[in-house]
Amino acid sequence: MRTLYQFHGGVHPPTNKTQSTRTPIAPAPLPGKLVIPFHQHVGNMARPLVKAGDRVLKGQLIGMPEDGVSSAVHASTSGTISSIGMEVVAHASGLPDLCAILIPDGKEEWVTHTGMDYRAAASADVRLALRLAGVVGLGGAVFPSDQKLRSGKHKIKSLVLNGAECEPYITCDDMLMRERATEIIRGAEIMRFMLDAEEVLIGIEDNKPEAIAAMRQAAAASDDKMEVIVVPTIYPSGGAKQLMRILTGIEVATGVRSTEKGLQCFNVATALGIYRALRFGEPMLSRIVTVTGNVRNAQNFEVLIGTPVNELVALADPLPDTNLYIMGGPMMGVPLPSAQVSVVKATNCIIAASDKLFPPPPPALPCIRCTRCADVCPADLQPQELFWFAQSKNFGKAQEYSLFDCIECGACNYVCPSHIPLVQYYRFAKSEIRALEHEQTAADLARERYEFRQSRIERDKQERAEKLAQKEMAARQPAATPEAAPDNSAQSHIQAAAERAREQAATARPKNIDALTPQQQAEIAEIEARRAKAREMAHPDAGRPKE
Amino acid sequence: MLISTFISKPDTVSAIMLRVLLALLPGIALYVWYYGPAILVSITLASITALATEAAMLRLRNRPLKPFLGDNSALVTAWLLALSIPPLAPWWLVVVGTAFAISVAKHLYGGLGNNPFNPSMIGYAVLIISFPSHMTHWLSPHGLGQTELGFADQLAFIFGGHLPSGIKLDAVTLATPLDTLKTQLQLDRPLKEILGMPIYGALAGKGSEVVALGYILGGVYLLFKRIITWHVPAAFLGTLFVTAGIFHLVDQAHYVAPLFHLTAGAAMLGAFFILTDPISGPTTPMGKLIFAAGAGFLTYVIRVFGGFPDGVAFATLLMNICVPLIDAHTQPPVFGKKDRGAK
Numbered sequence A: 001m002r003t004l005y006q007f008h009g010g011v012h013p014p015t016n017k018t019q020s021t022r023t024p025i026a027p028a029p030l031p032g033k034l035v036i037p038f039h040q041h042v043g044n045m046a047r048p049l050v051k052a053g054d055r056v057l058k059g060q061l062i063g064m065p066e067d068g069v070s071s072a073v074h075a076s077t078s079g080t081i082s083s084i085g086m087e088v089v090a091h092a093s094g095l096p097d098l099c100a101i102l103i104p105d106g107k108e109e110w111v112t113h114t115g116m117d118y119r120a121a122a123s124a125d126v127r128l129a130l131r132l133a134g135v136v137g138l139g140g141a142v143f144p145s146d147q148k149l150r151s152g153k154h155k156i157k158s159l160v161l162n163g164a165e166c167e168p169y170i171t172c173d174d175m176l177m178r179e180r181a182t183e184i185i186r187g188a189e190i191m192r193f194m195l196d197a198e199e200v201l202i203g204i205e206d207n208k209p210e211a212i213a214a215m216r217q218a219a220a221a222s223d224d225k226m227e228v229i230v231v232p233t234i235y236p237s238g239g240a241k242q243l244m245r246i247l248t249g250i251e252v253a254t255g256v257r258s259t260e261k262g263l264q265c266f267n268v269a270t271a272l273g274i275y276r277a278l279r280f281g282e283p284m285l286s287r288i289v290t291v292t293g294n295v296r297n298a299q300n301f302e303v304l305i306g307t308p309v310n311e312l313v314a315l316a317d318p319l320p321d322t323n324l325y326i327m328g329g330p331m332m333g334v335p336l337p338s339a340q341v342s343v344v345k346a347t348n349c350i351i352a353a354s355d356k357l358f359p360p361p362p363p364a365l366p367c368i369r370c371t372r373c374a375d376v377c378p379a380d381l382q383p384q385e386l387f388w389f390a391q392s393k394n395f396g397k398a399q400e401y402s403l404f405d406c407i408e409c410g411a412c413n414y415v416c417p418s419h420i421p422l423v424q425y426y427r428f429a430k431s432e433i434r435a436l437e438h439e440q441t442a443a444d445l446a447r448e449r450y451e452f453r454q455s456r457i458e459r460d461k462q463e464r465a466e467k468l469a470q471k472e473m474a475a476r477q478p479a480a481t482p483e484a485a486p487d488n489s490a491q492s493h494i495q496a497a498a499e500r501a502r503e504q505a506a507t508a509r510p511k512n513i514d515a516l517t518p519q520q521q522a523e524i525a526e527i528e529a530r531r532a533k534a535r536e537m538a539h540p541d542a543g544r545p546k547e
Numbered sequence B: 001m002l003i004s005t006f007i008s009k010p011d012t013v014s015a016i017m018l019r020v021l022l023a024l025l026p027g028i029a030l031y032v033w034y035y036g037p038a039i040l041v042s043i044t045l046a047s048i049t050a051l052a053t054e055a056a057m058l059r060l061r062n063r064p065l066k067p068f069l070g071d072n073s074a075l076v077t078a079w080l081l082a083l084s085i086p087p088l089a090p091w092w093l094v095v096v097g098t099a100f101a102i103s104v105a106k107h108l109y110g111g112l113g114n115n116p117f118n119p120s121m122i123g124y125a126v127l128i129i130s131f132p133s134h135m136t137h138w139l140s141p142h143g144l145g146q147t148e149l150g151f152a153d154q155l156a157f158i159f160g161g162h163l164p165s166g167i168k169l170d171a172v173t174l175a176t177p178l179d180t181l182k183t184q185l186q187l188d189r190p191l192k193e194i195l196g197m198p199i200y201g202a203l204a205g206k207g208s209e210v211v212a213l214g215y216i217l218g219g220v221y222l223l224f225k226r227i228i229t230w231h232v233p234a235a236f237l238g239t240l241f242v243t244a245g246i247f248h249l250v251d252q253a254h255y256v257a258p259l260f261h262l263t264a265g266a267a268m269l270g271a272f273f274i275l276t277d278p279i280s281g282p283t284t285p286m287g288k289l290i291f292a293a294g295a296g297f298l299t300y301v302i303r304v305f306g307g308f309p310d311g312v313a314f315a316t317l318l319m320n321i322c323v324p325l326i327d328a329h330t331q332p333p334v335f336g337k338k339d340r341g342a343k
């Protein structure tokens, strides 16, 4: 038996998974229209390649990945692009984003596509293929997979495949593993090959016996060293860091890349996406979505990216008192701004919610420092302290107490007897800190400019004074030696000021934020971009010349 | 939208506090058995005063009454204070102590969750400093006094201040075992002889030692229900035991055996109910150990060398002062920043 490790804390919310696993995955029918956002992944938005009126084929590239971290976007079926514009998207911010609206023609006419032999091709080419196929992490993080498949300077010992699926209600990975285990294993073989990992560890929670059996069987047939490891059901065992800890005992600290510790982690559905992209040249056009909660027929569907949520949930027959749709699980999910938004690559689950299913919490009481939150925090934080600092807007302290190590899992929130919306406070504090840092950089620049100007004025004054003195000296003592070099001293004065300003700028920057992984930095950049967009939309005329 | 998670454990502050009250019941039952029902009168008085003061303060502070009056925290303060003062104390003593605890020690510091000091212990400290003479007349345990008061007599004394004709206060009350020990030792009586006095039982005071066992029972329930952790009781009782043990080993003629200290006075009440108050205590496991160990040591020092009959209250308050410091210096390492033996 392999020794498993534990992470600190964790909770056992009711799993509510059986409702949606009674029937196999069903393909969702073609919807009336598809709303395909150009920004479904972490990183830069894809650049639109089509315009209104264009006819597109299924699998046709319609959004080109931009520089750096980015991913491609495709037409999920054949049809006509009716418009390109801002639409409300499935994102916590509730802000609109650039989308293509595609009216299907019902023909499902594919673009020509072929697979590639990943063993024969150069690693960079394989990664480019994945990038152009729009393959991103389907566990919810939607980080472009090509970025994670670079075999860098660190030797990868274990490739961790995440099939834990610890969030209540969600069963898309469970069903996928039951039904398509072999394809997942093929994907894992590709990833293992590209990373040159020694072994593949597949972690699945013990409440999925069928998935475990199917995956074991498929893994046994592989030539690679693969092991399906059954992990205890505890939330959030499916957090990448928590799962890596359980399987290997290694803890990857915030700001450290898992590859530095010889680990890389992918979701099982991503493995399947990688396989299909390389074997058949199929881009990511669909995903499995659990539709559950306040519905009569909870089930998993294979859904085309861009399918409107209301068309999808109609298939599961929502009950009349449904008043909200949640994307994701009840612990980390986000309320959807409307049922008109479309399924994106990050949509693993749609829960129809009602006040009966999720009764609104009683009014929050003050924190009684009972530390139940700290007892369950998988990041070993002191949530009650973070709450205190966030509430009093003492952001420096919040960072000192490792606010940015919080994975927003909601475990603290779940147990708090005072029913304080803790995660909400952390999100607020994090975004405030990012905004402050933004302003800080601007202020640093301004200060640098100001100091430079000050020093120039000073220098001029000094020069004038010195010239005057020299004149006087010259008048009195014609043979004086021009020893002091006024120019030099003024020069070094300016330099000192500039250096001081730079130093200040360096120290004034919040500490915790530099040490983030590229993924987190990309996420932050993305949040900033959304923030900027929101500002722009709030003042649409700002920056536009008056006519 | 102020929702982070859509589900939550059906646990509330009110339920937690209720369990603390429940856990006090075995101790209270034994109290009544040994000392008669007077304690129930003080508990009732304290409860009513606490709720009334809470309501008045919430009004003054413009806070909603319903969630806070129902949180049961004021009752916990009231019960702990009532159990700390002599059951035969005049009614106004209980009222003044409780009202001060709730209004000043709790609400003037910001109400539930914000009080840096344990409110019950503040109430106790105010009473023992302001009305020391009223705080020393403890009822003699069942079967020990020259006479025993019936319930009606007890009520008459609590509310009217007079005893049945012919009975003196000294005939029905005694100093506490801890107090007696201290005064008798000062009179140079040998320890053996002192402990032979009728008020002493097998471990400490007759009666009170059994009540202490009742508190242990409640404490085990709280541990079992995960309302408290082992850290505070273990560190407090352990330190008290070790400190007392060292003195006892060095000079057996003058320092009583450590088990005496564990079962005398408010030691058990302190270990399981007072020092475990989450609001005025530290939050980290290491912090709890330091906090409780400090309180254990101070309790011993105040009991043996100080001027007050018991040390738990002042030890608690002194350690309450240190809580922010203790918390700040005992932050456990976060995920990934420690060696947990995994390699």
Ligand code: SF4
Binding pocket: A366, A367, A368, A369, A370, A371, A372, A373, A374, A383, A384, A387, A412, A415, A416, A417, A418, A419, A420, A422
């Ligand atoms: S669980 Fe809630 S009440 Fe308890 S310490 Fe944490 S934040 Fe405070």
Ligand code: SF4
Binding pocket: A373, A376, A377, A378, A379, A380, A381, A382, A383, A405, A406, A407, A408, A409, A410, A411, A412, A413, A422, A423, A426
């Ligand atoms: S949300 Fe953050 S603070 Fe709360 S338990 Fe999860 S990691 Fe810890």
